[in-house]
Amino acid sequence: MKVQKYCFHLFLLTLLILPIYATDIEGKPDVRDKNGWKKIKNIEDPYVKGIADFALFESNKRSNFNLLFEGVLRGQTRDSNGTYYRLVVAAKNGAHTRNYRAVVFEQPWADLRKLIYLTSFNKH
Numbered sequence: 001m002k003v004q005k006y007c008f009h010l011f012l013l014t015l016l017i018l019p020i021y022a023t024d025i026e027g028k029p030d031v032r033d034k035n036g037w038k039k040i041k042n043i044e045d046p047y048v049k050g051i052a053d054f055a056l057f058e059s060n061k062r063s064n065f066n067l068l069f070e071g072v073l074r075g076q077t078r079d080s081n082g083t084y085y086r087l088v089v090a091a092k093n094g095a096h097t098r099n100y101r102a103v104v105f106e107q108p109w110a111d112l113r114k115l116i117y118l119t120s121f122n123k124h
């Protein structure tokens with residue numbers, strides 16, 4: 001009886017400690033929202049900048065604008081047979097800097113990168 005109780009406590013302790021370890025390994029837990037979007041931790045990542053550049057380049061090709069990259073403000077990714085990048089990108093349109101929401105889909109193994117959409121928005 002005593003041993004059983006001890007084991008049970010050990011079990012509870014494991015339940016408490018494991019999540020902490022899982023959280024500590026990468027510094028932060030992999031938080032996903034209910035649709036599976038995960039925050040990009042390193043917004044300065046050159047790879048993320050490359051995705052933003054691609055989105056602006058593709059958008060410029062399709063429109064009369066000539067948006068110039070200023071910075072990536074924040075972003076999220078979602079994996080689904082590839083990776084969706086949902087970024088907030090600051091870009092210069094003529095004299096004005098605005099924020100743009102860009103969604104890019106990528107399958108690196110298939111050498112595929114696709115702009116889903118890019119749209120401006122006013123609020124941060």
Ligand SMILES: *[C@@H]1O[C@H](CO)[C@@H](O)[C@H](O)[C@H]1NC(C)=O
Nearest residue numbers: 080081082107109110111112
């Ligand atoms: C994943 O994408 C590839 C195209 O690169 C497609 O051929 C394949 O059917 C897709 N798989 C799923 C599970 O959607």
